[in-house]
Amino acid sequence: MAKGKNTKRDMILETAYDLFLNKGYWETKIIDIADTAGIGKGTVYEYFESKDEIFFELFKTKVAAGYENLSELLDKKVPCEKKVEEYLDIELTNTSKYAVNKSFLIDLMMKSDAFRNPALIESIHELVKKKFSILHGIIKEGINSGEFRKTDSELAAISLMGAINFFISINYMHIEPFELIPTRKASEWNREEFLDLILNGLKP
Amino acid sequence: MAKGKNTKRDMILETAYDLFLNKGYWETKIIDIADTAGIGKGTVYEYFESKDEIFFELFKTKVAAGYENLSELLDKKVPCEKKVEEYLDIELTNTSKYAVNKSFLIDLMMKSDAFRNPALIESIHELVKKKFSILHGIIKEGINSGEFRKTDSELAAISLMGAINFFISINYMHIEPFELIPTRKASEWNREEFLDLILNGLKP
DNA sequence: CTAGATTCTGACCCGCTGGTCGGGTTAATT
DNA sequence: AATTAACCCGACCAGCGGGTCAGAATCTAG
Numbered sequence: 001m002a003k004g005k006n007t008k009r010d011m012i013l014e015t016a017y018d019l020f021l022n023k024g025y026w027e028t029k030i031i032d033i034a035d036t037a038g039i040g041k042g043t044v045y046e047y048f049e050s051k052d053e054i055f056f057e058l059f060k061t062k063v064a065a066g067y068e069n070l071s072e073l074l075d076k077k078v079p080c081e082k083k084v085e086e087y088l089d090i091e092l093t094n095t096s097k098y099a100v101n102k103s104f105l106i107d108l109m110m111k112s113d114a115f116r117n118p119a120l121i122e123s124i125h126e127l128v129k130k131k132f133s134i135l136h137g138i139i140k141e142g143i144n145s146g147e148f149r150k151t152d153s154e155l156a157a158i159s160l161m162g163a164i165n166f167f168i169s170i171n172y173m174h175i176e177p178f179e180l181i182p183t184r185k186a187s188e189w190n191r192e193e194f195l196d197l198i199l200n201g202l203k204p
Numbered sequence: 205m206a207k208g209k210n211t212k213r214d215m216i217l218e219t220a221y222d223l224f225l226n227k228g229y230w231e232t233k234i235i236d237i238a239d240t241a242g243i244g245k246g247t248v249y250e251y252f253e254s255k256d257e258i259f260f261e262l263f264k265t266k267v268a269a270g271y272e273n274l275s276e277l278l279d280k281k282v283p284c285e286k287k288v289e290e291y292l293d294i295e296l297t298n299t300s301k302y303a304v305n306k307s308f309l310i311d312l313m314m315k316s317d318a319f320r321n322p323a324l325i326e327s328i329h330e331l332v333k334k335k336f337s338i339l340h341g342i343i344k345e346g347i348n349s350g351e352f353r354k355t356d357s358e359l360a361a362i363s364l365m366g367a368i369n370f371f372i373s374i375n376y377m378h379i380e381p382f383e384l385i386p387t388r389k390a391s392e393w394n395r396e397e398f399l400d401l402i403l404n405g406l407k408p
Numbered sequence: 409c410t411a412g413a414t415t416c417t418g419a420c421c422c423g424c425t426g427g428t429c430g431g432g433t434t435a436a437t438t
Numbered sequence: 439a440a441t442t443a444a445c446c447c448g449a450c451c452a453g454c455g456g457g458t459c460a461g462a463a464t465c466t467a468g
Contacts, residue, residue, distance in 0.1 A: 233424090233425065233426085234425075234426060234427080235425080235426095245426095245427090246427095246428080246429080249426095249427070249428080254426080254427080255426070255427090
């Protein structure tokens, strides 16, 4: 039955996802996935060619999928300020799903070269570039329409992306070295105030 | 002679530094250091207990040392805006020295847990926390003095640190996945304009 | 019930790399 | 020249972990 096959494959995927989130990709061994799933190590390789392939599958379905219609942001008929807000919300929503701890995201973004699969590396890079180009596009549009002051749009996009990325790290990931304000919970951060801060630099 | 001993030890350190910068800590093997230095693998272990120790030494002398008198920033009798500017310059100066490619810094900051030496891990965390607390201190002072508008100082510090970190990444490290604007060289970025952008959000 | 296909399994393989160690080489001392 | 200490070395060791495969277990069909 196709159903039976998919079920076991899916079970392996979900188990791997759990472990990747909680221990990180590099710290998760194939035997961990097999043990946790209650199957033999060899069985994992019945459904996947390699560890990379498992990760790639998860990247596509769990991570990249969340940004699939990010491009639509550019076409929306709303002020650019609002677009930035929506971009932030998309990031917050997506990240809250897959950023249980620091390992997953950071493995993904920073150590992408350590993966063997060139297609996987390419996909990761593409996602980052896509995010940047959308943000850059919003800012360019804002400058053209006069909503934002005339400034170096690339510089502004970098500044904005940096601030947002860092905010999200602090917000959603238990990043030990960056646990800079341990007394504060994620829910206590004020999304509006953050937006205000990062957007003010752009206003005329 | 003490000099002879120091020379060889220093030579190993410099060789390791070079390799760490260009290949990253995890990609650099002990045998690489030995081969490059033109000595035997065993000789490396005559001068250092472990790979960690080599890295720790370099971290102390090459990285942390650059931030040693960062705290003095807080006591300076200049506007806070100027202090932020100096903070940025310190970061740019330091980073330009040791951020030949992405591997070193990212290994340092992000994968710090992967090191075995608890004292090393602690040191890395301390440096990040120190940077943040200085930046946070500057902002608090600016708010108190009325130079900056009343806002969430922690949030502002995070936003600022995120933007600066990311700017520096783009500026000084050849981060492949973040090679977002490949046509632009580091020297072409306008430091003043960047400062303007990130500081405007703080002004009354 | 039986034969063959399908699925599952873990012992095993193998490349990798940080770290060790016994013995060789060089230099200082007498 | 002989003794000894300091220095140097690379073959070797041991643990690790991704990936394999021969056979066991289970299922399906006739």
